[in-house]
Amino acid sequence: MQQIVKIVITGGPCAGKSTAMSWIQKHFSEKGWTVLFVPETATEFISGGVAPWTCGTNAEYQVVQMTLQREKERLFEQAARTMPKDRVLIVCDRGMLDNRAYMDDAETAYVLDRIGANEVELRDSYDAVFHLVSAAKGAEQFYTTANNSARIETVEQAVALDDRIIAAWTGHPHFRVINNETDFEEKMQRLMREISSFLGGPEPLEIERKFLIEYPDVAWLESLPNCSRIDVIQTYLTAPEGEERRIRQRGCDGHYLYFRTTKRSIDGMKRVEIEKRLTKDEYLIAMMDADVTRRQIRKTRYCLTWGIQYFEIDVYPFWQDKAIVEIELADENEPIDFPPQLKIIREVTDDPSYKNAELAVI
DSSP states (O other): OOEEEEEEEEESTTSSHHHHHHHHHHHHHHTTOEEEEEOOHHHHHHHTTOOTTTSSOHHHHHHHHHHHHHHHHHHHHHHHHHSOOSEEEEEEESOGGGGGGGSOHHHHHHHHHHHTOOHHHHHTTSSEEEEEOOTTTTOGGGOOSTTOTTOOOOHHHHHHHHHHHHHHHBTBSSEEEEOSSSOHHHHHHHHHHHHHHHHOSSSOEEEEEEEEEEOOOHHHHHHOTTEEEEEEEEEEEOOOTTOEEEEEEEEETTEEEEEEEEEEESSSSEEEEEEEEEOHHHHHHHHTTBOTTBOOEEEEEEEEEETTEEEEEEEOTTOSSEEEEEEEESSTTOOOOOOTTSOEEEEOTTOGGGSHHHHTBO
């Protein structure tokens, strides 16, 4: 079957997105992918004279920008399905949720109503999101507005915008942040490694570590702009020995998406994970294959971007004193910088009793 993957390359002002596109084209074409690029809509509009300051209001501008952006992505996906290619990588120069960083809550509600969408649907319509941190954070000497006529931010404004973009995407199931801790070439190489790790070959390999923590301060989590709450209902399906199959409803406030996941363990940290998005009808049909020896797992997941790392904190209704935090890594030796507010009890990556499939056993 043809494999079509749609990712977002986003970031703060002067983060290296344009260069990243060239690297992605070369790197993944050599790996056998057909690479398509959806150009940044804001730059097209602003360069053509359509901008928040030329339209009646910022909200009206966002309506037309997001309408065009969504239609462009739809047409790229439509075109990809006609191509006689096994693997197509659609790379979006910014995604729909980038626009959230330029609007307040009232404007966002107005725009979403006008275009008939919700944040969960827009955010999770991409398979993965990779954020390049602005040069204004950690590489200030390289920050410039000279190479993009649509870029007008000062260093201070660029830092604030970078933070808002990260906050807008926090909650996506596969979100990665690439900072400026190395020189620019190594930054690009780290991006290539992160994308490669996600795409895998021939199957995606996930490296995940899991820790038991004291029950977190939920009020603190919910107060953070870089933390999103996700409600999850997970149902396990019958599966052959050595394989785990599940379906998942994921979202919040009445807006949900549906997924089917198949996992096979390689060792304690590494596993092959294949995920497919389902329609609601497909989800309900799959429910008929539920494993009756396991109960549904319901949990509240807090997705937290901390520095460049992305934590998923799972709070279960049947635990009042503890919770689980997970982190996916590009390398199993990557150091983890935990927020000091999370009190680690111990690592449980290799402890089967803390796996969701085991917690579901009746």
